[in-house]
Amino acid sequence: MLKDELLFAWWTLSSIPGIGSIALNKIREQLPTCSALADCTSEDLISFGLKPDRANEWQQLRTSTDPNTFVVSGWRKIQAWCQQPDCGILIPDDTNYPDALKVLRDAPIFLFYRGNPELLNQGSIAIVGSRNPSHYGREQAFTIAKQLVTSDWHVISGLAIGIDGEAHKGALSNSTGLGKGKTIAVLGSGLEAIYPKRHQALADHIVAAGGVLLSEHLPDIKALAQHFPRRNRIVSGISLGTLVIEAAYKSGSLITAKLAVEQGREVFALPGAVTNPLSRGCHQLIKEGASLVEGAADIIGLLNSDLALDMRAVEAEKLNVPTLEGTAKVIYQALDVVPTAIDSLVNRTGLSVSEITQQLILMELKSQVAQVPGGYVRC
Numbered sequence: 001m002l003k004d005e006l007l008f009a010w011w012t013l014s015s016i017p018g019i020g021s022i023a024l025n026k027i028r029e030q031l032p033t034c035s036a037l038a039d040c041t042s043e044d045l046i047s048f049g050l051k052p053d054r055a056n057e058w059q060q061l062r063t064s065t066d067p068n069t070f071v072v073s074g075w076r077k078i079q080a081w082c083q084q085p086d087c088g089i090l091i092p093d094d095t096n097y098p099d100a101l102k103v104l105r106d107a108p109i110f111l112f113y114r115g116n117p118e119l120l121n122q123g124s125i126a127i128v129g130s131r132n133p134s135h136y137g138r139e140q141a142f143t144i145a146k147q148l149v150t151s152d153w154h155v156i157s158g159l160a161i162g163i164d165g166e167a168h169k170g171a172l173s174n175s176t177g178l179g180k181g182k183t184i185a186v187l188g189s190g191l192e193a194i195y196p197k198r199h200q201a202l203a204d205h206i207v208a209a210g211g212v213l214l215s216e217h218l219p220d221i222k223a224l225a226q227h228f229p230r231r232n233r234i235v236s237g238i239s240l241g242t243l244v245i246e247a248a249y250k251s252g253s254l255i256t257a258k259l260a261v262e263q264g265r266e267v268f269a270l271p272g273a274v275t276n277p278l279s280r281g282c283h284q285l286i287k288e289g290a291s292l293v294e295g296a297a298d299i300i301g302l303l304n305s306d307l308a309l310d311m312r313a314v315e316a317e318k319l320n321v322p323t324l325e326g327t328a329k330v331i332y333q334a335l336d337v338v339p340t341a342i343d344s345l346v347n348r349t350g351l352s353v354s355e356i357t358q359q360l361i362l363m364e365l366k367s368q369v370a371q372v373p374g375g376y377v378r379c
Contacts, residue, residue: 023350
């Protein structure tokens with residue numbers, strides 16, 4: 001099957017309201033290959049667990065002679081993106097799609113890229129932290145990133161201002177020589193709508209130095225607040241470990257760390273002054289089992305240790321990630337650090353409103369989730 005036909009089939013399915021990443025991956029896991037979707041009937045999709053009304057809409061979109069405006073518009077953007085130099089789209093069957101990412105229940109079906117996607121299955125460390133770090137935090141992010149690439153590790157972050165930007169810059173500062181200075185940036189916007197705008201030059205530098213930009217969004221999609229927690233699962237999912245540098249007690253960086261634990265990755269934290277509010281999140285992670293590190297050598301040593309796998313299991317237990325099954329697990333994985341409305345949970349999970357509502361009540365009684373203004377959050 002031609003790549004265009006394959007991409008169009010998955011784009012069509014993903015365009016149906018109520019079908020999110022978890023529902024798409026449920027279907028993908030039951031297919032022999034991604035290309036098999038193009039031959040699926042509505043009955044096939046129902047047997048895979050898709051709701052009948054959504055399966056029937058799939059059948060209508062595939063057979064209708066009257067093209068759906070939204071599907072066609074998005075498809076044209078995809079085609080235009082793939083025709084640009086060094087740009088393309090990865091799906092889970094592609095060689096360069098990150099192996100560590102495709103095993104996640106909510107793995108993105110589409111990864112838009114600009115640059116060198118071959119980096120995605122090579123060793124990388126995520127560096128995350130405050131958008132308003134101290135001089136100490138900036139200096140450490142820059143220095144540790146530089147040390148990591150010197151040892152042939154790639155640095156991955158989110159291109160945000162603060163720690164993210166310093167990590168990318170530190171990696172790029174050593175961009176001379178084969179295999180050095182490559183960094184991966186995962187965006188909460190489309191790749192034609194770089195956010196923040198002040199990092200457009202940094203994004204261009206990343207690509208020019210042999211790195212890669214990634215996004216699960218269509219190229220022209222603007223950054224929205226709800227995109228960033230979803231982006232974080234990609235940052236932690238691709239990397240072998242996540243380093244947190246300066247994070248307030250309830251910062252988004254701690255959610256990235258928790259995602260890393262759930263994904264079976266290492267979590268590292270850089271200590272700071274006890275009087276600095278930005279040290280509290282890192283110190284809390286250390287108390288809960290994250291590895292205290294003082295530099296890149298500590299990170300590399302822990303990752304190369306024969307005990308690394310055992311340590312990941314211990315960290316997961318210490319950080320109190322709830323053991324969930326079935327519908328509860330699906331809903332928990334679909335929640336973000338920002339409040340998530342029930343409508344959004346329906347789209348992400350493919351479950352009905354009644355299924356989600358009933359399960360949320362049970363989970364709230366067990367203190368696994370909490371209802372807050374705007375929706376639900378993980379506890």
